[in-house]
Amino acid sequence: xxxxxxxxxxxxxxxxxxxxxxxxxxxxxxxxxxxxxxxxxxxxxxxxxxxxxxxxxxxxxxxxxxxxxxxxxxxxxxxxxxxxxxxxxxxxxxxxxxxxxxxxxxxxxxxxxxxxxxxx
Amino acid sequence: xxxxxxxxxxxxxxxxxxxxxxxxxxxxxxxxxxxxxxxxxxxxxxxxxxxxxxxxxxxxxxxxxxxxxxxxxxxxxxxxxxxxxxxxxxxxxxxxxxxxxxxxxxx
Numbered sequence: 001x002x003x004x005x006x007x008x009x010x011x012x013x014x015x016x017x018x019x020x021x022x023x024x025x026x027x028x029x030x031x032x033x034x035x036x037x038x039x040x041x042x043x044x045x046x047x048x049x050x051x052x053x054x055x056x057x058x059x060x061x062x063x064x065x066x067x068x069x070x071x072x073x074x075x076x077x078x079x080x081x082x083x084x085x086x087x088x089x090x091x092x093x094x095x096x097x098x099x100x101x102x103x104x105x106x107x108x109x110x111x112x113x114x115x116x117x118x119x120x
Numbered sequence: 121x122x123x124x125x126x127x128x129x130x131x132x133x134x135x136x137x138x139x140x141x142x143x144x145x146x147x148x149x150x151x152x153x154x155x156x157x158x159x160x161x162x163x164x165x166x167x168x169x170x171x172x173x174x175x176x177x178x179x180x181x182x183x184x185x186x187x188x189x190x191x192x193x194x195x196x197x198x199x200x201x202x203x204x205x206x207x208x209x210x211x212x213x214x215x216x217x218x219x220x221x222x223x224x225x226x227x
Contacts, residue, residue, distance in 0.1 A: 039218075046207065046218055046219070046220040046221050047156075047158075047164065047207055047209075047218040047221070048218065049209070049215050049216050049217055049218060052214070052216075060214040060215070061215075062215045063121065063215060064121075096163055096164075098163075104169065104170075104211065105152070105211030105214075105216050106154040106166060106169045106209065106211050106216075107156075107164070107166060107209075108166050108169075108175065110163035110164060110165070111163065112162075112163055113163050
C-alpha cells in the first residue's frame with residue numbers, strides 16, 4: 001500500500017525559503033522506474049506541476065520556477081525534499097507530493113497536501 | 121511548455137446525465153493524457169491515464185477518448201459522488217502541465 005505525506009511550515013514570510021518534506025511508504029526510491037513529484041494549487045485555482053525526481057536522481061523542473069526550486073531525495077529515510085527560495089504571496093498554495101513512474105509520468109498516488117501561506 | 125485548455129470551465133448537470141469534458145493540447149502529445157478528479161479539500165485522484173485506460177478501481181461510467189490533440193472525458197451517467205472538479209494533464213513532455221479544471225456541479 002503506497003502512502004505519501006507532506007510536512008513543512010504552514011506560514012512563511014516573503015523572501016524566505018520554504019522547505020517541504022514528502023515522507024512515503026509502500027515503495028522505495030531505490031527501485032528502478034520510481035519517481036516522486038511535487039504539484040501545487042493556489043486557492044481556487046488550477047494544479048501546477050513543479051518538479052519530479054526519479055530513482056536514478058534524474059530531476060525535472062518547471063521552467064518558470066526552475067531558478068527557485070530544488071528537489072532532492074533521501075532514499076534511506078524514504079523522503080523527498082522540495083525547497084522553494086524567495087517566497088512571495090503568489091506562492092500561497094496547497095503543496096502536494098505524488099508517486100509517479102518513469103515513462104508514464106502521471107501521478108497515481110497522492111499525499112493529502114499541505115497548505116502554505118506566504119505573509120508578513 | 122505545452123498548454124492544456126479545458127472546456128467548459130464549469131457545467132451544471134443532473135444525476136443520470138451524460139457529461140463530456142474536453143481538453144485540447146497546444147501541440148501533439150500522442151496519447152499521453154491523464155484525467156484526475158478532485159473534491160473540495162482533497163487531493164486529486166487519478167481516473168484515466170494514457171487517454172483511455174481506466175485506473176484500477178475507477179467505475180466504468182468514466183471513459184476517455186482522443187482525436188488528434190483533442191481529448192474527452194465522458195461520464196456516462198452522472199452519480200451524486202461525481203460532483204467534483206476534473207483536470208487533465210499531459211505527460212508527453214516536461215513540464216507535465218495541467219489544464220485549468222472543469223467544475224461539475226448540481227443543476
